[in-house]
Amino acid sequence: MPxxxxxxxxxxxxxxxIALSFAPSETAFYxxxxxxxxxxxxxxxxxxxxxxxxxxxxxxxxxxxxxIIAKEKRTKHFFLYAERDFPGRRMVVPYSIGFxxxxxxxxxxxxxxxxxxxxxxxxxxxxxxxxxxxxxxAPTGGGKxxxxxxxxxxxxxxxxxxxxxxxxxxxxxVFYSPPFIEKNWLPKPKMATKAKIFLIIKAKKQSREIIKxxxxxxxKLIKQLWLANRNVPQGSxxxxxxxxxxxxxxxxxxxxxxxxxxxxxxxx
Amino acid sequence: MKIKVKKxxxxxxxxxxxxxxxxxxxxxxxxxxxxxxILQDLQKGRPRPETIxxxxxxxxxxxxxxxxxxxxxxxxxxxxALIILQKQRK
Numbered sequence: 001m002p003x004x005x006x007x008x009x010x011x012x013x014x015x016x017x018i019a020l021s022f023a024p025s026e027t028a029f030y031x032x033x034x035x036x037x038x039x040x041x042x043x044x045x046x047x048x049x050x051x052x053x054x055x056x057x058x059x060x061x062x063x064x065x066x067x068i069i070a071k072e073k074r075t076k077h078f079f080l081y082a083e084r085d086f087p088g089r090r091m092v093v094p095y096s097i098g099f100x101x102x103x104x105x106x107x108x109x110x111x112x113x114x115x116x117x118x119x120x121x122x123x124x125x126x127x128x129x130x131x132x133x134x135x136x137x138a139p140t141g142g143g144k145x146x147x148x149x150x151x152x153x154x155x156x157x158x159x160x161x162x163x164x165x166x167x168x169x170x171x172x173x174v175f176y177s178p179p180f181i182e183k184n185w186l187p188k189p190k191m192a193t194k195a196k197i198f199l200i201i202k203a204k205k206q207s208r209e210i211i212k213x214x215x216x217x218x219x220k221l222i223k224q225l226w227l228a229n230r231n232v233p234q235g236s237x238x239x240x241x242x243x244x245x246x247x248x249x250x251x252x253x254x255x256x257x258x259x260x261x262x263x264x265x266x267x268x
Numbered sequence: 269m270k271i272k273v274k275k276x277x278x279x280x281x282x283x284x285x286x287x288x289x290x291x292x293x294x295x296x297x298x299x300x301x302x303x304x305x306i307l308q309d310l311q312k313g314r315p316r317p318e319t320i321x322x323x324x325x326x327x328x329x330x331x332x333x334x335x336x337x338x339x340x341x342x343x344x345x346x347x348x349a350l351i352i353l354q355k356q357r358k
Binding site: 214215218219222230231232233234237238241242244245 | 276278280281282283285287289291294296298
């Protein structure tokens with residue numbers, strides 16, 4: 001009978017394997033909708049396999065109502081959407097969570113897995129035809145998406161809008177397009193190994209300048225880390241500082257002139 | 269006196285830069301190499317005499333000089349509430 005056994009899908013993302021296990025459920029409607037959602041968003045782009053393999057993390061879907069944990073604080077009730085066991089590398093979630101909450105859970109899991117050799121960075125980025133990634137950093141509202149959007153109209157491929165996955169592998173920094181749903185885009189598996197990193201400053205005239213004082217970058221980039229909670233784990237700080245030390249960063253004075261911005265970004 | 273480093277304080281180095289990040293306040297403190305060395309030892313629970321010996325060896329200097337640096341630095345850490353000074357029972 002369909003749905004009477006646990007079905008497991010393996011999400012291959014940024015070099016990690018995350019097992020998504022769907023336990024049997026009496027409320028088959030939610031279960032089937034969730035499996036269909038996973039297949040649609042991640043299956044079509046090749047992120048998903050059914051072949052059993054060793055997983056770095058497991059997310060278990062269950063329907064039991066007792067798994068929805070309520071927390072009371074004065075007059076408010078909070079229903080937490082997951083039972084987290086990071087040391088055990090697993091999370092249990094009810095089928096009743098929304099799709100956007102599942103996307104958030106995936107970000108949390110990635111942020112945890114990346115403590116070893118990378119981090120999630122709030123960044124917009126575009127890839128040129130030579131495979132070089134231009135990464136744009138700025139506080140919220142600082143123009144990251146705008147600049148990336150201008151360059152996308154000039155032939156660049158839109159790589160990330162809000163979050164970029166950064167990992168160190170074999171002594172090199174590797175950038176992955178996010179396996180998360182961003183605005184209206186579904187995830188696509190893309191990777192880059194060469195990048196130019198820009199801190200955006202809105203200006204009247206476009207230009208760029210290499211940043212010599214790398215110490216000043218540490219404070220700025222800590223604020224650009226995507227963290228599951230507000231604490232910066234030791235691993236993430238180690239990785240971030242190694243990243244700063246190993247790469248060149250530029251101030252990018254940015255305007256809305258897309259052809260001039262392309263010239264400045266493309267400079268050698 | 270026992271010195272305990274504040275929970276949530278993480279220290280790191282990048283080339284010649286040394287920092288201590290306080291997760292509670294989200295403040296990044298810049299350190300010099302001596303400060304980084306001492307803070308690392310405090311995090312590991314090393315007592316003052318042992319850290320002084322290590323500093324003398326590493327920086328090739330005198331006990332008097334590093335002793336003063338150590339005490340001044342500990343006072344600064346206390347002032348910035350990055351450590352807790354626990355009086356030991358006799």
